[in-house]
Amino acid sequence: MTFRSGRHFLQIPGPTNVPDRVLRAMDRPTIDHRGPDFAQLGREVLEGIKLVFRTSSPVIIYPASGTGAWEAALVNTLCTGDRVLMAETGQFATLWQKLATRLGLTVDFIPGDWRHGADVEMIELKLAEDRSHTIKAVCVVHNETSTGVVSRIPLVRKALDRTSHPALLLVDTISSLGSIDYRHDEWGVDVTVAGSQKGLMLPPGLSFNAISTKALAAAKTAGLPRSYFSWDEMLGPNKSGFFPYTPATNLLYGLREALHMLHEEGLDNVFARHARHGEATRRAVRAWGLEILCADPADYSNALTAVLLPSGQDADKVRKIILERFDMSLGAGLGKLQGKIFRIGHLGDFNDLTLAGTLCGVEMGLQLAGVPIRKEGVAAALDYLSHAGEQAIGNPARVRIA
Numbered sequence: 314m315t316f317r318s319g320r321h322f323l324q325i326p327g328p329t330n331v332p333d334r335v336l337r338a339m340d341r342p343t344i345d346h347r348g349p350d351f352a353q354l355g356r357e358v359l360e361g362i363k364l365v366f367r368t369s370s371p372v373i374i375y376p377a378s379g380t381g382a383w384e385a386a387l388v389n390t391l392c393t394g395d396r397v398l399m400a401e402t403g404q405f406a407t408l409w410q411k412l413a414t415r416l417g418l419t420v421d422f423i424p425g426d427w428r429h430g431a432d433v434e435m436i437e438l439k440l441a442e443d444r445s446h447t448i449k450a451v452c453v454v455h456n457e458t459s460t461g462v463v464s465r466i467p468l469v470r471k472a473l474d475r476t477s478h479p480a481l482l483l484v485d486t487i488s489s490l491g492s493i494d495y496r497h498d499e500w501g502v503d504v505t506v507a508g509s510q511k512g513l514m515l516p517p518g519l520s521f522n523a524i525s526t527k528a529l530a531a532a533k534t535a536g537l538p539r540s541y542f543s544w545d546e547m548l549g550p551n552k553s554g555f556f557p558y559t560p561a562t563n564l565l566y567g568l569r570e571a572l573h574m575l576h577e578e579g580l581d582n583v584f585a586r587h588a589r590h591g592e593a594t595r596r597a598v599r600a601w602g603l604e605i606l607c608a609d610p611a612d613y614s615n616a617l618t619a620v621l622l623p624s625g626q627d628a629d630k631v632r633k634i635i636l637e638r639f640d641m642s643l644g645a646g647l648g649k650l651q652g653k654i655f656r657i658g659h660l661g662d663f664n665d666l667t668l669a670g671t672l673c674g675v676e677m678g679l680q681l682a683g684v685p686i687r688k689e690g691v692a693a694a695l696d697y698l699s700h701a702g703e704q705a706i707g708n709p710a711r712v713r714i715a
């Protein structure tokens with residue numbers, strides 16, 4: 314590998330750039346995870362992470378990628394053969410559905426066009442039809458990272474309530490937690506699945522299940538085999554800050570620091586910052602004359618933007634040129650979108666100039682790849698950033714998480 318000066322721009326929608334403060338916090342000796350010092354760290358992160366989920370219920374922390382927490386949510390609450398309702402929002406919803414099928418669940422997968430959020434009307438219809446309550450869980454991806462589309466979880470909750478259906482609500486927030494407004498308790502979610510390497514600004518390797526009282530009760534009778542991911546095994550030792558097996562100690566140091574950072578900025582300001590950068594990016598895409606993949610402005614993701622290229626243009630070629638020339642990684646089109654889109658990640662440790670640099674790289678790369686664009690995207694974004702939406706920094710009225 315040849316030397317490249319300056320810093321690499323990691324603008325994929327996860328893993329995201331890890332801030333120096335988090336890197337420094339992890340650069341410490343690993344301690345005895347059964348010793349008294351660990352208990353303090355364990356209690357601090359297990360308590361602190363609840364604020365980010367906006368829950369007062371227990372949150373489990375696994376030394377696993379997000380996929381592990383997907384599996385955990387299902388095996389702790391369901392029985393072999395149980396019917397679950399899932400919505401095809403994109404590649405991640407498709408992968409969760411495959412995982413559920415492999416575990417022996419019967420998945421009713423509501424089709425989607427990968428440009429809209431979950432089809433809530435169809436969810437409600439299926440729930441209403443299910444008078445004998447054979448559907449045991451509704452599973453929705455909050456922020457579909459493959460498309461840049463957000464599903465409206467409060468509406469899914471309403472569909473369950475309006476039909477008085479007792480199914481559990483399981484939500485994947487792997488790429489939205491800590492970047493897009495999310496409320497586990499208020500929205501009546503039973504299991505929220507999350508990961509460390511996106512909005513939480515950590516390296517990959519941790520994942521989470523926030524658990525409602527109803528989900529905990531379901532776990533008592535759930536029959537799917539489980540051992541490593543068993544909530545029961547975790548909840549006992551967690552009470553005193555410990556884990557049943559070796560936790561990812563150094564990642565937990567990083568998590569403690571990331572929680573401090575989110576607390577210092579204030580969660581609402583974190584969301585406002587992401588909203589601002591999402592809007593600036595969308596203005597750039599429109600000014601280039603390109604299309605945003607998300608077809609409904611109400612469902613735009615503030616964590617990433619998927620950009621659809623005109624037919625005949627190869628998005629992977631654009632990404633390759635940008636990586637080689639400007640040392641920036643952009644997200645690829647996944648599944649059936651491969652080569653058709655690229656994804657700009659604007660989540661995590663991010664400010665106006667990070668976004669400006671990112672959009673400059675994209676604009677230059679598009680031109681070099683021969684994609685017909687107007688060279689007005691960066692200008693449109695800069696105009697928005699400098700004139701609209703006051704930066705949360707220095708704003709005395711900013712709200713804190715607490």
Ligand SMILES: *Cc1c(COP(=O)(O)O)cnc(C)c1O
Nearest residue numbers: 378379380405456458487488508
């Ligand atoms: C990244 C991501 C996943 C997969 O998580 P891993 O950590 O790669 O296992 C699942 N769902 C969504 C929405 C994601 O963004």
